[in-house]
Amino acid sequence: HAYMASNKAGTQELFGIGPLRSHPFTIRLPDPDRILRREYSRSGVTYRFEGDINWIYNPTREPGYQGDYDKEWTAWFTRFNQLATLTDAYRLTGYEGYAREAIYLIKHFLSVLPVPVAKAPSVGEADRQGHDLYLIYNELSTASRASAWVRGILSLVDSPHLTPEDLVVMLKGLYEHMLRMERHTAGTPNWRAVEIRAMINATVAFPEFKKSRQWREWAVERLVKEMDEQVYPDGTQVELDPGYHHLTMSSFYQSVDLIAQAGFALSQEFLDRLAAMGRFPIKISLPDGSLPAFGDHSQTTGSRSYRNHAAAVARLTRDEDEILWYATEGKEGRKPAYDSVALDWAGYYVMRTGWEKDDLYMAIKAGPFGAAHQNEDKLSFELAAYGERFLVDPGMYIYDSANPWRKYFVSSLAHNTVVVDGLTQYRRDERDQWVATEPNDAIWISEPDYDYFSGYYNSGYTDFTRYPSGSSQRKLRVIHQRDVLFVKRGVWLVIDWLTPADRSEHTYEALFQSLLPIVETDQGFVAGKGAGLTSATLGIYPVGTGLEKSVVSAQMEPIRRGWIYSAEKSLQPLPTAVVSQKAAGSTAQAYFLLPERGDQRQVSIRTLDVEGEAAIGGVLETADGLSITFIAQKRPGQTVSYRDLQTDGRLKAIISDGESREVIEIPAVEWKYTPYEDSEFQLADVELQDPERLGLSLLYATDFE
Template structure:
């Protein structure tokens, strides 16, 4: 308002409004939402016409108990008879749920007689705890125990919790409900109605404890969920979960008048999303390896329930998923895991590739990687460039001991982003060697801010400032494939990228950082950092590496930092231009800022210290900083005996302990290196290999 505006307030009255209970939809509106002309609903229609809703409820329950189609994967009729149940069944998990000891995000809480779904008992007020509690995974635990033991205490507890949840958490009105503390975020709404709620509903039908009132309550809530999801779609992996939930409701409850439109809409959105949300190179646009799987699982969930009920999906729906499975093949590390990019962990991808092979049986390369080479066909490539994601994956082969590097030069991502452009992750000889801080709980702690920051990755800080792409949406996505150089052959791989989006909160663009990586197969990596300032001033460059080690040592002569864990592979970081270069190894620092840690999980303060070499350089004008990353086998000593750098020719000479020598020279352009020339000499000084990357 205007500074001189006058606001007059009239009488104020405080009026008590009793809390609204769910479901909001009453019997009259609920039955009006059903297509009562469908075969089988004749008795329901007769009762509704007579406004006898008690009879209508009873008739509707009988209809669902007797309905044969559509079908969920499991039905109440499949419930084991007493003589078919296991002789013993471990009910300890279900007993905790009966006692109202519920867990969310790995944190358990003891509730009282009635569960308060709105609370947050975590000491850091971790918002995900409250949200994810209403995904209700423990309801399936109760139904499992009921099926396997026949004890009604478990079935009744599910019914009591479900009806209390619906009553205590009415659907938001004219709101997506995506705020802190909500039990109706669209992501949870899609997750539970695309899985747990359907499973529990159809397995509990026909049980005496799943009473008429409970069934009608849950059906009303399904209807409210569908209306909520239809009204408030979002984007990215959330949209995949929302539409999967809406599609499940539309398929399994075609009695709703709007079901056909829900089905057409949700299937169409998901079909479109596989083009909107997935790049042509197979990467989901958030560029978070874990959330790639979230979207894929929900695209797949819709396909599976459609196929189960003989429902056709648009066009080449299933074929569009092939590249999403191929993605796992491209990025897979030698240990079968995926790199923890953005908000993702080091998840195992073999299961995803096994799933991919089941849907695409001609992809025997998926089978090969899913079975660790025991079956199938080895992929006909090793290294790979993903031009939309901006990921260069370099590998020496497909065995567990092979060398691997993931080098990212692409956009920020559509969501769950970290400040990590030009970062590298490397593994060799059966172990991840160059790592990063990983993923932490989605809270506001210093740990969370750390894992999001550039300093938690293997990048460079300029003048004490970190990368700062967050908030500039033009940095989030690639509309076209990147034209960065990518070269791959039997001798080497070469990839390059630029960071020119600005450092610090003001996005200072004085300095452009260029990084190129050359993989000398199958031995080591050469890295060139080129700093090109737009002024003549003095600048500071802090180059950060995170070692996957308990300890690391510094070789004072070469300034090399070497992982020092015994009996396992380690990495040597060897600077090739040592004049006036200094280094600190930070480990487990909390002040003045968090540094030198890796997160073990998303749980509160589940972190471990990690040796983090930070090299410091002061320079004026364009500056080339070359590095050698040399993986060492278990207990192997660094085989580098001498390093020389010629600043006139920008060439590095690396002499190895066995007498071999590697000479790498580059030409410099405005903000990039031009030609790279590599010469390898044997112990006799004879030129053995030569390669040029132009």
């Protein structure tokens, strides 16, 4: 104890632990005082323990609880996220009550739940007790708790309340956690990053451990390997989730920072890859600096935490350009030299007019399924303009794959894509769709005046309640091709091409979800805060034959639609515009998306009778003279026309406003792999594979962070 107290001051500084106040404050702090009362809150659920803590207690599982069971309560609580609140307060105030409780928490946990030797049972194999043990001692929980304890123990070594016996118990428990991590390494990408960080934390903090040098060398070797395996050349982490990208990136940069301060160094190549990770969030960021809610990310309006991560990466990589610019909200560094950008490996395509808060923005998700935290959301998008976030992804729901709401939120039914016969996309059973081995197969053209994207989904549709495992059911085979033209003067044109493998009639529904009110009009929809207000609006104007339109919100029957799981952890209505049609054989429908700084102008929409097979055309005209006319075809090569407007390319558009005339023609470019020539597509449907029968890991076959 005396050795630790006198030899850990430098190490405490490495971990950002402030000096211990020699004369205690009499003022108490509210957050640590709540922990002293053993009162804990997560996601709006508060529980106070009377007497000793019951580490496996979960208030969301108790009779009378009104919400859904949240297994993350158990995981969060036993990862000791609350420990830093106590120990930081102890260093700041010198109040020994905080130290006593922190020591109690670690010792009591170890006495009740000693580190098991065997690997925890999987969720599918476990009974209730085994399930709790899995949540507490899976690889992520073990590593997270170990990191929390490293900092906690370092914060307590100079406490007069800490006895040598206490210190031995806590260090022994930490050592056993390290042995467990060595024996049972994580399989999930972001878990492995957290595990490496825990290894480095412990070995830098306590080189006295017998295996510290071996563990540190192993962790650094794994760190380099994980950067290579987890991060695409475009800087995106393979889970394709903005939140877990940041978790992985922060684990990487915290590890780099710590070993650098301890006298070790990594290659410039590694730091360059870390800088690429730091640029990814900037490339997909909305005009306000926040990130789209793709994957299991949640809808957020703030950007401070993302900017803090960027600041750390900028410091470590000595970036003086866009990462620093983003971190400082433009006060330092240089803004990106690009506006629109394609992340070819991740399959993110971002269209924007610039980097100001009122610029126009769309992010399209059109790449691989992802290594974890996947949603069935290919070809979905978010859209913002003039300071408003108009079309959104509703984000995640509680991690409980048995819950119908979880099934809904990961399905296509909760995304801005096309729903076929009320069914969802389903790629979970196609392992080769998860992680990219080459750049994404999509068409991307970016010019000063316009951007163009074309991508497709070709993996079949099934009942959303089948998530996450498969069954003997067969998937309905329909190709969904989505083309997007962004005219940078201020309008998007989205075209959906639907091609079934059978000759039956199908119902196709395109969804447009907004946090703002949506009103149906004669010509389409208007999303915004209401007529007469100065805030911006978005017009959604369909083009096609036989189309029907509706606005739904908080709907349960005949299909769940129009819901978001809010930041306050409750289900809330989400206004959703729906454009639908029933058709047999190939069909198409299109939509003009017109943002305005105020109310929508008077608009008229016409569908054109285009000559040519698998073609569509339309006109948007406003009362003040704006006119946009387009013709397009599903596959280029033939000549399609309307009067004197013709093309053998993918699309041709004429934009005029009475003063100028602009012609945009997308040439006859194709994807690398054309799904329409796939012989398998001739089948009416395809077998739905069961992930468990395919031998996929626990993460992928169940559902956990």
